[in-house]
Amino acid sequence: xxxxxxxxxxxxxxxxxxxxxxxxxxxxxxxxxxxxQELDDCGVEKxxxxxxGGLFRDFQKSNDEIGDMYRKYPEKIxxxxxxxxxxxxxxxxxxxRCVNLLGMKGFKLHPWMMGFPINSVQMLPVMERISDYGxxxxxxxxxAPWSEPLQIAYLxxxxxxxxxxxxxMGITDLWKEAIDAACRYSNIWLETAGTPTVAIxxxxxxxxxxxxxxxxxxxxxxxxxxxxxxxxLKYLKLGKEAxxxxxxxxxxxxxxx
Amino acid sequence: MDQPVETLLAEMDEAGVxxxxxxxxxxxxxxxxxxxxxxxxxxxxxxxxxxxxxxxxxxxxxxxxxxxxKRSITGLGLSGLKLHPVLQGFQAxxxxxxxxxxEAIRLGVWIYIHSGTPVCxxxxxxxxxxxxxxxxxxxxxxxxxxxxxxxVPEPCAKVSNVYLETSLTCHPxxxxxxxEKLxxxxxxxxxxxxxxxxxxEIEKIKVLNLxxxxxxxxxxxxxxxxxxx
Ligand SMILES: [Zn+2]
Numbered sequence: 136x137x138x139x140x141x142x143x144x145x146x147x148x149x150x151x152x153x154x155x156x157x158x159x160x161x162x163x164x165x166x167x168x169x170x171x172q173e174l175d176d177c178g179v180e181k182x183x184x185x186x187x188g189g190l191f192r193d194f195q196k197s198n199d200e201i202g203d204m205y206r207k208y209p210e211k212i213x214x215x216x217x218x219x220x221x222x223x224x225x226x227x228x229x230x231x232r233c234v235n236l237l238g239m240k241g242f243k244l245h246p247w248m249m250g251f252p253i254n255s256v257q258m259l260p261v262m263e264r265i266s267d268y269g270x271x272x273x274x275x276x277x278x279a280p281w282s283e284p285l286q287i288a289y290l291x292x293x294x295x296x297x298x299x300x301x302x303x304m305g306i307t308d309l310w311k312e313a314i315d316a317a318c319r320y321s322n323i324w325l326e327t328a329g330t331p332t333v334a335i336x337x338x339x340x341x342x343x344x345x346x347x348x349x350x351x352x353x354x355x356x357x358x359x360x361x362x363x364x365x366x367x368l369k370y371l372k373l374g375k376e377a378x379x380x381x382x383x384x385x386x387x388x389x390x391x392x
Numbered sequence: 393m394d395q396p397v398e399t400l401l402a403e404m405d406e407a408g409v410x411x412x413x414x415x416x417x418x419x420x421x422x423x424x425x426x427x428x429x430x431x432x433x434x435x436x437x438x439x440x441x442x443x444x445x446x447x448x449x450x451x452x453x454x455x456x457x458x459x460x461x462k463r464s465i466t467g468l469g470l471s472g473l474k475l476h477p478v479l480q481g482f483q484a485x486x487x488x489x490x491x492x493x494x495e496a497i498r499l500g501v502w503i504y505i506h507s508g509t510p511v512c513x514x515x516x517x518x519x520x521x522x523x524x525x526x527x528x529x530x531x532x533x534x535x536x537x538x539x540x541x542x543x544v545p546e547p548c549a550k551v552s553n554v555y556l557e558t559s560l561t562c563h564p565x566x567x568x569x570x571x572e573k574l575x576x577x578x579x580x581x582x583x584x585x586x587x588x589x590x591x592x593e594i595e596k597i598k599v600l601n602l603x604x605x606x607x608x609x610x611x612x613x614x615x616x617x618x619x620x621x
Contacts, residue, residue, distance in 0.1 A: 164565060247539075278539045279510045306538040307560050308509045329538055329562030331588045357565025359599025367592045 144392070146213070146383040147174060147182040147361065149273065149302055149328045149350030152200055154188050167204075170354035171211070173361045180383075182353075183273070185215040185243035194219050195229055202237035213390065215241045215273065219249050220257035230264045240390055241271040243302075246281040254286045262294045271298040271389050273326065276313060277306030284309050288316035291323055298389045300324045300348060310334035317342045324389060327381070328352035328364055335371060344377035348385050395586045397435055401442065407590035409583075410612075411621045415446040415474040415504070422479050425449050425460050433468035444619055446474040446504055451482055451489040458495045465499045471619055472502040477513040479506075484517035485524070493525050502529045502618060504557070507544075508537020515543040522554045529553050531580065534560040541566050545573035555618075558610070559584035564596045567610075576606035580614045 153164050165173070174182055184204060189197025198216045205214040216233030218226045233239040242265055246253040253274060265272060276284050284305045291299040304325035305313030314337055317323040325338050328350040338347055351364040368381055386392075395417075404412060414435065415421070420428025425448050432445040447464030449457040464470040473496045477484045484505060496503050507515050515536045522530050535556040536544040544566075548554045556574065558567050559582040570579050583593040597610055615621045 303538065303562070306562060307534065308537065331560055331584070332592055333587045352563065355565070356563035357568060358601070359564050363564050363592075363596050363599050366595050370589065370591050370595075 143379060144383040144387060145178050145180050146349070146386045147179045147351050147353065148300065148326050148348045148386050150174075150182045150184050150353045151187040151355065152184055152197075152204060153354055154200060164354040164356075165358050165360070166354070169358060170361065171208075173358065174351075174353065177361050177365050179351075179361065179365075181211055181213055183213045183215055183241070183350075183386075185273075186217055189217045190243075190245045190248040195232075198229065198233055198237060198239070201239070205238060213241075214239050215243045217243045217245075217249075218261060220251050220255065220261045223257070223260075226257075226261055227264050230261070230268070234268050234270070239270075241273060243273045245275040247275070247278050252281040252286075253283075253290060254281075258290060259293075262290060262297060266294050266297045269296065271300060273300040273302050275303065276301040277303050277309045277330075279309075284313040284316045288320055288323055291316075291320050295320075295322055298322050298324060300326050300389065302326050302350065303329045303352075304334060304338065304347075306330055310337070314338050314341050317346055321346075324348055324385065326350040327368060332367060332371065335368065339371075339373070339377070344373065344380045345385060347381050348389070349382045397439070400585065401439070403585060403590055404442065407583075407594060409590050409594075411442055411444070411615075412583075412585075413444045413446055413471070413504075413615070413619070413621075416448045421448045421474070421476055422450060422481075425453070425457070426463075429460065429464045429468055429470060433464070433470055436469065444472075444621060445470045446472040448474050448476075449492060450480045451475070451492045452480070454491065458491050461492060461495050462499065465501055472496075472504060474504045476506045477517075478509045483512040484514065485520040489521070493521065493528050497525065497528050502531055504531040504533055506533045508534045508540050508560070515540050516547060519543075519547050519551065519554065522551050526551070526553055529555075531555045531557050533557045533582070534584070535566065535570055535579075536561065538562045545570045548578075549573045554578075555580060555614070557582040558597065559588055559593055561596075564599050567597060568600050568602075571600075571602070571606060571610070576602070576609040577614060579610050580618075581611050 186197035194217050201214050205212045216239035218229045274287050275282050301313050324346045326348045351361040353361045416428030429447050436443045436445040447470040449460045482488045555578045557580050583590040
């Protein structure tokens with residue numbers, strides 16, 4: 136807890152690697168170089184990077200792409216892997232490979248994009264394996280019917296050793312539910328990309344600044360996306376201590392950096 | 393969520409927002425529509441240089457809702473209709489809302505509908521309503537919100553009676569793509585204050601590096617043209 140105060144790192148908890156075949160015309164986003172430059176301009180020193188393509192298709196290949204980027208920018212990137220629970224043994228083997236071979240520091244799961252309910256039984260062995268490694272998961276939250284905060288929280292209650300980061304903290308529709316989830320379970324963390332101001336204000340009061348984490352979802356936001364997500368927090372005038380927690384201090388605790 | 397008028401005015405001043413369209417929330421939006429519309433109209437009359445008001449009627453009240461809309465526009469001086477299918481409990485394109493839409497057409501007012509929340513307030517449901525009533529004029533609030541953005545720019549570009557409002561859509565690039573598909577004449581800045589805040593929502597538009605013409609259209613000219621703001 137004291138360590139981060141010395142380092143005062145600014146970390147972005149939520150970035151995707153867009154590859155040519157994998158943005159799928161979903162949004163135009165910005166290129167890797169563009170968003171790394173923008174993160175730099177915003178004072179972000181490290182960022183959690185995971186796939187976008189692997190949420191739709193071959194997750195092994197996508198994890199390799201993250202591994203490649205990590206080798207290229209080991210100081211900047213905190214690599215997260217992904218795995219698809221539908222693949223059973225293969226999904227578990229991929230967790231092993233991500234951790235032992237690629238050096239992943241956590242996992243990203245996106246239930247509705249990847250096509251599985253977060254509350255399905257297939258998730259249990261996956262979570263057991265991730266729990267064995269003591270790594271955190273970042274789960275997309277806020278979308279019915281498979282990515283609702285209380286569904287994720289229920290899973291979190293079954294795996295108390297795993298730190299669950301609710302990406303988008305329920306986004307526009309389910310942020311109240313995300314806050315309830317964080318109040319109930321101490322292994323739930325709230326990440327701020329795309330969530331409205333009032334959600335963050337309420338979470339500051341009800342959960343406290345110790346479990347809220349800045350993320351930008353770059354490069355989804357396109358040019359200016361990170362700046363927008365960061366200024367959303369800065370406009371709240373959090374005060375120095377809370378701001379440092381949100382912008383990197385909390386994530387350092389989750390990641391044991 | 394309470395938002396005193398003074399707080400809203402102070403926020404507008406700080407963010408450089410000169411005028412705002414306001415509408416009711418909470419029980420005023422859902423059940424006590426008369427009380428809500430009286431309240432909104434009172435605020436508008438007190439600050440006519442800062443506010444326009446949109447009326448709230450819950451379509452489930454049937455004929456009463458139609459009458460209340462008429463009273464709000466012709467009697468109270470409100471300027472449009474706000475619908476919130478999720479909070480008011482109906483599917484955006486189901487029959488229950490038709491009489492209210494037809495009245496809005498007769499009155500010639502714009503209809504603002506919340507969008508982006510499953511299961512009953514989704515962009516394609518609103519588009520369906522807009523196709524059924526091509527003479528009605530719609531503003532799709534939040535342009536699909538977080539997860540339904542794919543259903544917005546292209547489908548909406550195929551009709552001419554749907555405009556988009558930018559609050560709460562979670563990424564700047566969504567606004568940019570909407571402008572590319574629909575033209576900046578059909579995209580309007582909104583903040584959803586106090587859910588989001590004006591400075592943050594303006595930031596979302598500013599980081600896009602739009603041309604002056606596009607920026608002016610989105611930030612004020614469209615609203616000026618549509619509502620005489
Ligand atoms: Zn994301």
